[in-house]
Amino acid sequence: MIVGEQKDIEEIVEMLDREEFKSLLIVGCGTCVTVSMAGGEREVNSLAEVLRLYYKNKDKDVTINTDTVKRQCDFEFVDKLEEEINNNDIVLSLACGVGVQHLVERYPDKIVLPGLNTSFYGANIDNGIMAERCIGCGECVLDKYFGICPVARCSKSLLNGPCGGSQDGKCEVDPEIDCAWELIYNRAKRIGKLDELIEYQPPKSWNSYRDGGPRKLTNEEYSS
Amino acid sequence: MAEYISNLEKRLKAGQFVVCSEMGPPIGADPNFIRKKAEKLKGYVDGVNVTDNQTAIVRMSSIAAAKIAADEGLEMIIQVTARDRNRIGIQSDILGASSLGLRNVLCLTGDHQIFGMDEEAKNVFDMDSVELIKTINDMVNKGILLNGKEMEVPPKMFIGGAANPFADPFEMQMIKMQKKVNAGVQFFQTQAIYNIEKFEYWMEEVRKLGLHEKSYILAGILPTRSVKALRMMKKHVAGMDVPEEIIERMEKADDRKAEGVKMAVETIERVKEIEGVSGVHLMPVAWEEITPIVIEKAGLYPRPEVD
Amino acid sequence: MYDVIFLGESINSPLLSSLQINPELLVSASGEIGDFKLRYREEKDQDIKEIKACNVIVNMDAEKEIPIDNENILTFYDQQDISEEDSIIFIQDYDKISPAIMSKIGLNKVIKLCEKNPDIQIYYFYRSMRFMDDNDQLFEKAREKGIVFLKYEKDNLNINEDNTVDYSREDINIKFTDNIIIAPDLKPSFGLERIARLFNIEKSPEGYLQTENIYLQPTLTGKRGVYVIGGSRGPTGYTNFDQDVEFTLNEIKANLEDIEPVVDDERIVDDKKCILCYNCYRICPHGAIEEDEELDAMKINNLACQGCNACISRCPAGAISIVGEEEKTYQGLRVMMCENSAEIAFEKYGRDKLENGEINIETIPCTGSIKKDEIFRYLNEPENKLLILGCFEESCKHINGDKRGEQVVNEVKETLKKLDIDDNRVTFKRLSPRMAEDVGNYLSRWKEGKL
Numbered sequence: 001m002i003v004g005e006q007k008d009i010e011e012i013v014e015m016l017d018r019e020e021f022k023s024l025l026i027v028g029c030g031t032c033v034t035v036s037m038a039g040g041e042r043e044v045n046s047l048a049e050v051l052r053l054y055y056k057n058k059d060k061d062v063t064i065n066t067d068t069v070k071r072q073c074d075f076e077f078v079d080k081l082e083e084e085i086n087n088n089d090i091v092l093s094l095a096c097g098v099g100v101q102h103l104v105e106r107y108p109d110k111i112v113l114p115g116l117n118t119s120f121y122g123a124n125i126d127n128g129i130m131a132e133r134c135i136g137c138g139e140c141v142l143d144k145y146f147g148i149c150p151v152a153r154c155s156k157s158l159l160n161g162p163c164g165g166s167q168d169g170k171c172e173v174d175p176e177i178d179c180a181w182e183l184i185y186n187r188a189k190r191i192g193k194l195d196e197l198i199e200y201q202p203p204k205s206w207n208s209y210r211d212g213g214p215r216k217l218t219n220e221e222y223s224s
Numbered sequence: 225m226a227e228y229i230s231n232l233e234k235r236l237k238a239g240q241f242v243v244c245s246e247m248g249p250p251i252g253a254d255p256n257f258i259r260k261k262a263e264k265l266k267g268y269v270d271g272v273n274v275t276d277n278q279t280a281i282v283r284m285s286s287i288a289a290a291k292i293a294a295d296e297g298l299e300m301i302i303q304v305t306a307r308d309r310n311r312i313g314i315q316s317d318i319l320g321a322s323s324l325g326l327r328n329v330l331c332l333t334g335d336h337q338i339f340g341m342d343e344e345a346k347n348v349f350d351m352d353s354v355e356l357i358k359t360i361n362d363m364v365n366k367g368i369l370l371n372g373k374e375m376e377v378p379p380k381m382f383i384g385g386a387a388n389p390f391a392d393p394f395e396m397q398m399i400k401m402q403k404k405v406n407a408g409v410q411f412f413q414t415q416a417i418y419n420i421e422k423f424e425y426w427m428e429e430v431r432k433l434g435l436h437e438k439s440y441i442l443a444g445i446l447p448t449r450s451v452k453a454l455r456m457m458k459k460h461v462a463g464m465d466v467p468e469e470i471i472e473r474m475e476k477a478d479d480r481k482a483e484g485v486k487m488a489v490e491t492i493e494r495v496k497e498i499e500g501v502s503g504v505h506l507m508p509v510a511w512e513e514i515t516p517i518v519i520e521k522a523g524l525y526p527r528p529e530v531d
Numbered sequence: 532m533y534d535v536i537f538l539g540e541s542i543n544s545p546l547l548s549s550l551q552i553n554p555e556l557l558v559s560a561s562g563e564i565g566d567f568k569l570r571y572r573e574e575k576d577q578d579i580k581e582i583k584a585c586n587v588i589v590n591m592d593a594e595k596e597i598p599i600d601n602e603n604i605l606t607f608y609d610q611q612d613i614s615e616e617d618s619i620i621f622i623q624d625y626d627k628i629s630p631a632i633m634s635k636i637g638l639n640k641v642i643k644l645c646e647k648n649p650d651i652q653i654y655y656f657y658r659s660m661r662f663m664d665d666n667d668q669l670f671e672k673a674r675e676k677g678i679v680f681l682k683y684e685k686d687n688l689n690i691n692e693d694n695t696v697d698y699s700r701e702d703i704n705i706k707f708t709d710n711i712i713i714a715p716d717l718k719p720s721f722g723l724e725r726i727a728r729l730f731n732i733e734k735s736p737e738g739y740l741q742t743e744n745i746y747l748q749p750t751l752t753g754k755r756g757v758y759v760i761g762g763s764r765g766p767t768g769y770t771n772f773d774q775d776v777e778f779t780l781n782e783i784k785a786n787l788e789d790i791e792p793v794v795d796d797e798r799i800v801d802d803k804k805c806i807l808c809y810n811c812y813r814i815c816p817h818g819a820i821e822e823d824e825e826l827d828a829m830k831i832n833n834l835a836c837q838g839c840n841a842c843i844s845r846c847p848a849g850a851i852s853i854v855g856e857e858e859k860t861y862q863g864l865r866v867m868m869c870e871n872s873a874e875i876a877f878e879k880y881g882r883d884k885l886e887n888g889e890i891n892i893e894t895i896p897c898t899g900s901i902k903k904d905e906i907f908r909y910l911n912e913p914e915n916k917l918l919i920l921g922c923f924e925e926s927c928k929h930i931n932g933d934k935r936g937e938q939v940v941n942e943v944k945e946t947l948k949k950l951d952i953d954d955n956r957v958t959f960k961r962l963s964p965r966m967a968e969d970v971g972n973y974l975s976r977w978k979e980g981k982l
Binding site for chain 1: 904911951
Binding site: 160 | 333335406
């Protein structure tokens with residue numbers, strides 16, 4: 001899922017302090033960011049209470065409202081917020097970057113601020129721990145690497161083997177990161193496919209990724 | 225077509241035990257910095273590497289520095305890393321380097337920018353070292369760019385790569401070395417050797433695969449004079465094997481500089497005897513001035529002629 | 532419906548209907564005490580069978596690992612007849628200090644050998660002789676029979692590759708060339724990982740199905756109806772094995788008669804709000820939550836639930852609630868006390884010692900149930916202060932609710948500090964049920980802002 005992390009409270013407050021407002025609407029998203037414990041209903045309520053406390057402490061008269069919709073990346077959900085958005089001066093969205101922008105598309109006259117730093121596509125590898133697994137390169141090569149992606153998980157996106165920088169199976173960039181090539185090697189060995197790694201892999205076609213420009217996908221069957 | 229592309233290749237083909245060393249360009253734009261270093265190495269070495277923003281620290285570009293040194297009469301080896309330039313930039317650089325008369329290139333992946341002073345930079349890694357080797361090989365030998373376009377005047381480059389006898393997993397590193405040979409690499413420079421037994425074992429495996437016959441292997445030697453440096457390398461530099469005995473030996477030495485030279489010379493003498501080793505590559509860290517002394521003491525000065 | 536399922540070795544329990552299942556062949560486990568549903572295979576390639584059971588006992592022997600790199604050496608457990616040998620060396624505590632059961636096995640073994648062959652010479656090396664039961668009598672008996680006991684430290688005993696043993700002390704330096712019998716290290720059985728995962732039970736840091744929690748003694752797991760005995764609990768599980776079995780069988784008999792819910796009020800999941808993020812499943816210390824396939828939402832098994840509200844505090848969608856819960860409002864000084872520690876201490880201290888309305892006392896099932904947003908909301912009134920009293924580590928009835936509670940309070944304090952708001956208005960402290968005097972002390976110091 002898409003993983004995001006709530007911005008530091010100081011950063012959120014700094015963003016808000018740059019705007020003039022008497023009423024703020026905090027909008028949460030009920031899908032990815034709820035699962036990654038960053039922007040769901042509970043986090044929205046929590047943040048609302050913190051901000052109420054903050055403004056009270058500063059003697060500022062501000063009303064804070066909250067709502068959470070299932071997703072902010074579909075207009076049908078975004079439309080449900082029309083009344084509330086109209087009734088509030090500015091909006092703080094706890095959705096991922098997609099949701100924030102989708103809100104602005106529907107409400108182009110409203111200031112919509114991002115409450116999260118959206119980071120990566122990741123898996124939940126342990127309680128409360130999410131790790132990056134895919135960068136959405138648009139040209140999946142997981143078959144060539146037996147289910148471990150060197151594009152996303154190797155710090156240098158190497159396609160032909162490891163650099164010499166790993167120590168004890170960890171990447172030179174961050175000892176918390178497994179060296180993807182060590183994982184690929186172990187996996188290849190385990191399923192008896194080590195000899196397939198001798199094959200030369202040419203440079204990747206990056207135009208299927210953002211390097212080819214922001215992407216758009218049309219599903220013919222559903223778009224008519 | 226000429227039998228050899230560069231003087232370095234010529235010497236290796238003639239069966240000479242070559243001596244290469246390294247120079248780091250300045251963090252600045254002074255060409256005299258390079259000229260001074262070149263002066264000190266003249267006559268002692270058969271080829272000199274110029275690093276390419278090593279450890280991701282901004283320095284004068286490898287090609288520019290190499291040209292300045294080449295003009296002083298040295299045989300130069302430019303280094304190209306995959307970190308800072310994409311395929312367009314790299315191919316362009318190769319064409320430029322060749323047009324300036326530079327004839328040797330070492331293809332590297334490159335350290336991640338987190339090691340330098342520009343942590344926040346975007347890295348490129350459009351290609352990896354194997355793809356670099358293949359691309360340049362196709363440019364030189366097929367006269368085509370990566371996109372297939374034919375060049376009227378292709379570049380001339382003697383192509384090298386890095387090899388690490390001490391990194392893990394061992395098997396995977398051998399596969400990668402083989403891939404580099406398949407991609408057209410012509411010479412290797414290895415990681416610095418302190419554990420000679422391990423290096424001998426690695427050369428055995430290299431010989432089993434016949435890679436010493438398909439490429440020239442230059443043993444990496446890192447003369448050092450500091451216990452601290454050895455410990456740092458042992459602990460923090462991945463893929464380096466520094467046995468405790470080496471550190472103890474340096475600790476016990478009265479004159480560490482002399483001991484460092486002695487150890488480097490001994491290593492050179494030992495690797496010279498190993499079948500498949502075609503030369504040495506000296507890369508002293510923060511001690512470049514010791515290179516001529518080590519070469520002399522190892523009995524490798526003066527350099528033999530090459531016609 | 533079986534009375535009990537044995538995962539691992541079965542135990543003689545004549546009045547109970549039972550079935551033994553190999554944990555490696557267990558496919559899934561669901562349900563709650565009195566109504567477990569297990570799907571399993573009898574043999575590897577056979578079809579899956581489904582049965583129901585009231586209770587489950589996990590009884591998997593610990594793995595034995597020889598503490599040195601020598602596969603040919605015999606251990607305390609080997610049945611080989613070595614009584615014809617001239618001399619033998621027994622070694623325990625070689626890598627880690629051996630558990631008490633190991634000493635018992637070793638002592639019994641050497642005594643038996645001596646009885647079979649009085650001429651045999653036995654040296655017994657130990658670092659720490661563990662006494663349990665009648666070990667001390669066995670020790671005396673062994674010494675009377677002529678077994679030589681030699682105490683050693685880690686650095687003065689060495690087993691060499693050629694199977695000789697070097698023993699050195701200040702006064703002596705001997706090489707032994709006799710047969711070596713070594714006490715193995717005990718490790719968690721491989722099947723425990725699978726059981727923990729399928730039943731959603733926490734493992735101990737060493738990998739056994741037990742933690743050092745006082746509420747889980749002697750054979751309980753966090754999940755009602757699932758018991759763990761012997762080597763599945765860890766090396767100490769062997770120490771009082773027979774008593775543990777008796778305790779467990781009595782529990783089971785009681786369960787067969789009647790199972791009452793532990794909680795008064797049901798906790799329920801709103802299936803429209805639930806997004807199956809599985810956070811509640813992971814955090815529940817009692818394995819009381821599982822997915823309801825039909826509703827496509829989580830459901831809480833009422834008999835397994837022990838009302839700690841960890842799930843409520845963790846649910847990111849706010850989908851879990853307590854049936855019939857009344858909203859209570861507080862003002863001013865408020866103390867949230869854990870019902871398992873602070874409240875008991877407070878009762879001993881005496882409720883009447885507090886003046887009427889001076890402090891609002893609220894009893895909570897566990898400090899792991901507190902919610903960040905609730906705390907912030909409470910602190911919105913400048914006059915409000917909050918003191919949270921919980922249990923000590925390893926004493927939380929709900930396994931690690933105390934840690935979670937402390938973490939939430941720390942996060943709240945961090946946020947307050949970042950916003951330049953006085954963070955002393957919320958405090959977390961730990962208590963045991965016996966600390967009646969301290970309760971009074973805490974409350975008075977806290978009122979004055981000196982805690």
